[in-house]
Amino acid sequence: MAEKHSSSSLGVISRKSMFCLFSLVSALFILSWFLMLRSTGSAGFIDLSLLPHPKLNSVIDIGNSASWNRNDVEPSIGNRARAIPVDNEGDGGEEKPQEKDDLGDVKCNSFDNNCNQVLKVFMYDLPSEFHFGLLDWKPQGGSVWPDLRAKVPAYPGGLNLQHSIEYWLTLDLLASEIPGIPRAGSAVRVQNSSEADVIFVPFFSSISYNRYSKVNPHQKKSKNKSLEEKLVKFVTSQKEWKRSGGRDHVILAHHPNSMLYARMKLWTAMFILADFGRYSPNIANVGKDVIAPYKHVIKSYANDSSNFDSRPTLLYFQGAIYRKDGGFARQELFYALKDEKDVHFQFGSVQKDGVSKASQGMHSSKFCLNIAGDTPSSNRLFDAIASHCVPVIISDDIELPYEDVLDYSQFCIFVRTSDAVREKFLINLVRSIKKDEWTRMWQRLKEVENFFEFQYPSKEGDAVQMIWQAVARKVPAIRLKVNKFRRFSRFGTPKDGVLRKIPSPSNFW
Numbered sequence: 001m002a003e004k005h006s007s008s009s010l011g012v013i014s015r016k017s018m019f020c021l022f023s024l025v026s027a028l029f030i031l032s033w034f035l036m037l038r039s040t041g042s043a044g045f046i047d048l049s050l051l052p053h054p055k056l057n058s059v060i061d062i063g064n065s066a067s068w069n070r071n072d073v074e075p076s077i078g079n080r081a082r083a084i085p086v087d088n089e090g091d092g093g094e095e096k097p098q099e100k101d102d103l104g105d106v107k108c109n110s111f112d113n114n115c116n117q118v119l120k121v122f123m124y125d126l127p128s129e130f131h132f133g134l135l136d137w138k139p140q141g142g143s144v145w146p147d148l149r150a151k152v153p154a155y156p157g158g159l160n161l162q163h164s165i166e167y168w169l170t171l172d173l174l175a176s177e178i179p180g181i182p183r184a185g186s187a188v189r190v191q192n193s194s195e196a197d198v199i200f201v202p203f204f205s206s207i208s209y210n211r212y213s214k215v216n217p218h219q220k221k222s223k224n225k226s227l228e229e230k231l232v233k234f235v236t237s238q239k240e241w242k243r244s245g246g247r248d249h250v251i252l253a254h255h256p257n258s259m260l261y262a263r264m265k266l267w268t269a270m271f272i273l274a275d276f277g278r279y280s281p282n283i284a285n286v287g288k289d290v291i292a293p294y295k296h297v298i299k300s301y302a303n304d305s306s307n308f309d310s311r312p313t314l315l316y317f318q319g320a321i322y323r324k325d326g327g328f329a330r331q332e333l334f335y336a337l338k339d340e341k342d343v344h345f346q347f348g349s350v351q352k353d354g355v356s357k358a359s360q361g362m363h364s365s366k367f368c369l370n371i372a373g374d375t376p377s378s379n380r381l382f383d384a385i386a387s388h389c390v391p392v393i394i395s396d397d398i399e400l401p402y403e404d405v406l407d408y409s410q411f412c413i414f415v416r417t418s419d420a421v422r423e424k425f426l427i428n429l430v431r432s433i434k435k436d437e438w439t440r441m442w443q444r445l446k447e448v449e450n451f452f453e454f455q456y457p458s459k460e461g462d463a464v465q466m467i468w469q470a471v472a473r474k475v476p477a478i479r480l481k482v483n484k485f486r487r488f489s490r491f492g493t494p495k496d497g498v499l500r501k502i503p504s505p506s507n508f509w
Contacts, residue, residue, distance in 0.1 A: 119187040119472040121250075122196035122240065123173050130203045130227060131170060134211065148174055148181070152456060156207065162294040162379040163206035165272060165467070166252040168454045170202045172464050175457055183457040186468040193240045197475045198270070199249045203231055205262075206255035213257070228262040235266065244482045250471060254292060256375045270474060272467065275399055277375035286399055287477075290470045293401045293452045293463055294379040296386040298359040300453070304388050304446065308366065308435040314342040315430055316365035316389065318358055319380060320373065321347050329394055330371050332421045340427055345369075362387035366438060367413070367430055371395065382452050385411075388445045390438060392430065394420045402451065402466055404473065411444040 128139045132146055137153040146153050148171070155167050173189040175181045190196050205228075212223035235241055241249065249269035253259035256278045263271070263283055271289040273279070321334050337345045344361060362368055368384035372395035384391040392413045400408055408414075413433070420426045450459075451466050458464035 118185050119468050119475070120190045120195055120197045121173055121187050121200045122191070122193040122198075123170075123189055123200040123202055124235070124238070126202055126231075126234070130231065131166075132204075134204050134207050135167075145174055148178060156211075159297065159379075160207060160210055162297055163210075163255040163258075163274070164295055164454070165254045165292050166202065166204045166206065168295075168456065168458070168464050169200075169252070169272075169467065170204075171456045172458045172468075173200065173202075181457055184460040184462070184465045186465040186472070197248070198471060198478070199240045199244075201231070201235060201249055201251045201269070203227070203252070205251075205253050205258035209255050209258040225261060228259060232262050232265045245485045247481045247485060248478050254294075270471070270478070272471075275375055275377040275397075277377070277397065288474075290467065290474065291399045291401050291403075292467050292470075294377070294382045295454045295463075296382040296452065297355055297379060298362060298383045298386060300386045300449070301363050301388050304363075306363070306388070308438050308442075311364050311366045311389075312342065313344050313361065313365040315340075315367045315369060315392070315427070316344045316361050317369035317371070318344065318346050318354075318361060319378075329417050329421055330373065333369070333371065333394075333426065336421070336423070337427060343427070358383065359387070362389045365389050367392050367433075369394065372398070372417070385445055385449055385452055388442055388449070390441045390445065392426075394426075402470055404470075406448065406451070411441045411448060 125144050127133070128137065128144045132153050133139070135153045135155060137146055140147075152171065155161065155164050172183065173187065175183050176185070176188040193199060208224045208227055212227070213225075215222045235246070235249070246266060246268040247270075249266070250272065251259070251262075251266055251269045252272045253263060254272065254274050256274060259266075259271075263279070267283045271279075271284050272292050273284060273289055274294060275291065276284050276286070276289075279285075315337070317333075317337075321330050334345055337343050344365065362384060365387075366389065368380070368387065368389040368391055370378065370381040370384060370391050370393045372378075376395045376398040381391050381393065390411065390413065392415060393408075394415050394417055396417050400406075413429070415426060415429065450461050451463060453462045454464060455462055
């Protein structure tokens, strides 16, 4: 009986000892975490600019004006994001006034320090053969870049202009280093790559394809293919590429056939594209890459005082009718609409004053068809926007520029291809849209048209600035991918995005 009592007492003592020991260890653990958090407050340990705002409670579609009050907005990550609704309930702090436009976007002003953040871009000093040399510019004075204060090299005209995006972005970065050139400031070039948000590769890939993709009789490969191979060799050998596996690099391939070789080698980078029609999802996708607008080739409709009644043509299309791939709907719609009253549906090209005729036609039309062709997108959409002709988009796989911040349904009509080819469906739909609704969309087109204008020097809210802002909105995701890429960097960097195999010991298992 005594032995049983002694054993029970020892059990109680043992449990008490274990509890005390557990309490002591827990206290030491909490204390050590407190000391560690205090000691890691140095700059650079955590990028505080990327942490969520404590008042942020949800992101609401900016297109739904009934869902939130436009006064309850604040900029997120400086000027890198559009307005995000916040909960101001119970917040006694006084907000600094923000300049707002009619689109519900918050613009930066000189009184808001948070708006001073710009996208910092490191641009490789590639030899001129990759960029302005393709425009027949000759380097002078040992510099690979033209002196923009003296003369800006011209870009070839015609249809070449529609894919000239790399030209305008490169000019904007060069101008950011020259005092006295008036320009908007969504992005700035930096000389130290470690300070940069992204690394820009200034290869004029679209004009390279347009001019030099054919193999001449004395060549084994085209000049364009040779440039792509040299580009891949150069870029992948740089410390900046090796440091991130290319995930923070920005590469332009706006022409759908450009970078056919290099895209397979540089796929970890962010591409700026017209659409994803000729890319597999593992090479390019909406999560990783940025869609940029075409540069419209018709004349903008300046001082547009037209109205619903003064535009005599109901529905307008002029272009190639017989297309492959997803463009089968064009020929079906041609036969369905060609005899309809007040519908213009004809074959056309840039030849024989085609651009001028298209300008006149779109300026005098209420609705303009944008139908998928060889690829999901075309320049026709942006010609329509510049003409204030309400676009009717028939392209199931189209991706649109800045659609994360811009509601296209306010100024475009979207029709599924399967519906569009149904008998009388499209013409009845268009005829059902009356004057008041059309006028609202026409007015909205005039409000957003500047988002699709390319110009030098760049101005606030134009296409160049919108593209830089779209890139900037990808920066947090880029940083996440780069940081994950570096997890095992002490064991060597992965090659071409694939982890190297580590041999196991012979006696393993």
